[in-house]
Amino acid sequence: MMAIYKYIFSLVTFFILVTPLFSQDTEPEKEPWKITGIKAGMDIGRFSSYLFKPEQTSYAGSIDIGFNNKYYAVFEYGYSEINLEKDTYNYYSNGTFWKVGLDYNMLKKYPTDFLGVGFRFAQTSFEHFADDITISYGHWGNYTTSTPVVSHNAIWLEASLGVKGELFKNVYFGWSALIKVRVNGGKDSVFQPYDIPGFGNAANTINLGANYFIYYQIPFNRK
Amino acid sequence: MTKNPLIICFFLLAFFLVISSCSDDQCNLDTDTILNTEILVKDATLVSSKFLDSLSIYSPEWTDSIHNSGSSSVNYYLFLSPFSDTSTFILTSQSMLDTVNLFYKRKLVLLSQECGFVTHFTIDSFNFTTNNIDSIFILEDEITTDNDGHIQIYF
Numbered sequence: 001m002m003a004i005y006k007y008i009f010s011l012v013t014f015f016i017l018v019t020p021l022f023s024q025d026t027e028p029e030k031e032p033w034k035i036t037g038i039k040a041g042m043d044i045g046r047f048s049s050y051l052f053k054p055e056q057t058s059y060a061g062s063i064d065i066g067f068n069n070k071y072y073a074v075f076e077y078g079y080s081e082i083n084l085e086k087d088t089y090n091y092y093s094n095g096t097f098w099k100v101g102l103d104y105n106m107l108k109k110y111p112t113d114f115l116g117v118g119f120r121f122a123q124t125s126f127e128h129f130a131d132d133i134t135i136s137y138g139h140w141g142n143y144t145t146s147t148p149v150v151s152h153n154a155i156w157l158e159a160s161l162g163v164k165g166e167l168f169k170n171v172y173f174g175w176s177a178l179i180k181v182r183v184n185g186g187k188d189s190v191f192q193p194y195d196i197p198g199f200g201n202a203a204n205t206i207n208l209g210a211n212y213f214i215y216y217q218i219p220f221n222r223k
Numbered sequence: 224m225t226k227n228p229l230i231i232c233f234f235l236l237a238f239f240l241v242i243s244s245c246s247d248d249q250c251n252l253d254t255d256t257i258l259n260t261e262i263l264v265k266d267a268t269l270v271s272s273k274f275l276d277s278l279s280i281y282s283p284e285w286t287d288s289i290h291n292s293g294s295s296s297v298n299y300y301l302f303l304s305p306f307s308d309t310s311t312f313i314l315t316s317q318s319m320l321d322t323v324n325l326f327y328k329r330k331l332v333l334l335s336q337e338c339g340f341v342t343h344f345t346i347d348s349f350n351f352t353t354n355n356i357d358s359i360f361i362l363e364d365e366i367t368t369d370n371d372g373h374i375q376i377y378f
Contacts, residue, residue, distance in 0.1 A: 084336075086339060087339075088339035088340070089339050089340055130333070130340070133331070133339070133340045135305060135339070135340060135342065137302045137304075137305050137342075138301075139281075139282065139285040139286075139287060139289075139302065140282075140284065140302055140304050140306065143305040143306060143342070145305075145331065190330060190331070190332050190333070191331070191332070191333050192333055
């Protein structure tokens with residue numbers, strides 16, 4: 001757990017130090033805190049897996065609450081399932097993940113759009129197993145077996161750089177480039193998970209990725 | 224309506240860059256878990272009768288056997304049984320016969336997504352008949368895809 005706190009402390013410190021660098025005014029504005037928008041989003045990038053990673057089915061959604069069009073509290077939730085059929089085994093996994101964090105908007109000219117950075121704390125719980133495992137053993141012939149169902153938890157941190165633009169009234173389109181650093185869990189020297197829901201390739205400690213979201217801004221407190 | 228067309232272009236470019244990644248689906252790792260079985264004949268009678276030349280190894284569960292292909296070859300590369308925690312091997316030559324039982328633990332390991340699963344073994348103990356076998360030594364009890372097991376059988 002100390003390692004987790006160390007990562008969180010490092011990230012928070014980083015954002016506290018970096019945030020003033022993105023300010024465009026020398027005089028900080030004394031705006032009162034107010035909620036400027038609530039967006040509900042759906043990760044549409046995950047639909048690309050139907051074409052490029054057909055063994056995976058996953059869904060993710062998000063809620064973000066904007067404060068002064070500058071800071072956004074973000075919560076994401078998702079589900080991922082793997083059905084992988086190989087020549088010598090079949091592999092199954094499923095699990096859910098959630099992420100919570102903050103985004104910081106660096107745009108001043110178009111304050112309802114977004115160009116900024118963010119960070120997330122993320123956690124997943126998932127289980128996996130394999131069956132129809134066939135191994136050829138010389139004179140012994142073929143050996144067919146299966147594994148028990150194994151449960152895992154994993155925690156990781158994400159930093160992102162992204163954009164979000166209003167395409168239509170209250171409808172936003174955005175993407176962000178992500179770097180994900182696993183802090184804990186999701187490793188098994190005997191039966192390594194194929195994929196960690198929300199994190200990606202379980203063999204890596206650091207994964208790069210991208211999110212593609214479409215958002216609907218709830219018409220709330222908006223002129 | 225569309226205030227930032229640049230954002231859309233950036234989005235599309237990033238999308239295609241990310242989805243264009245691909246991976247090699249070939250297994251490039253060694254998947255065999257081998258027990259190197261070294262046969263050493265020290266008994267003068269057996270040496271003179273060329274005991275090693277006609278040595279065969281088989282298991283009661285096999286449908287065939289392994290024959291020594293030449294007097295210089297004294298190493299047999301065997302697989303342990305993945306079906307149980309015991310493997311029985313029978314060593315026979317010139318109508319003489321000995322049985323070796325190896326007792327071990329098995330561990331099913333996912334080697335990689337491309338190569339699939341393999342079984343790793345750890346030899347715990349053994350016993351043998353002493354018609355001709357003098358002694359057996361286990362030099363390496365861990366059998367993995369990276370590490371061959373090694374036993375010596377002295378006649």
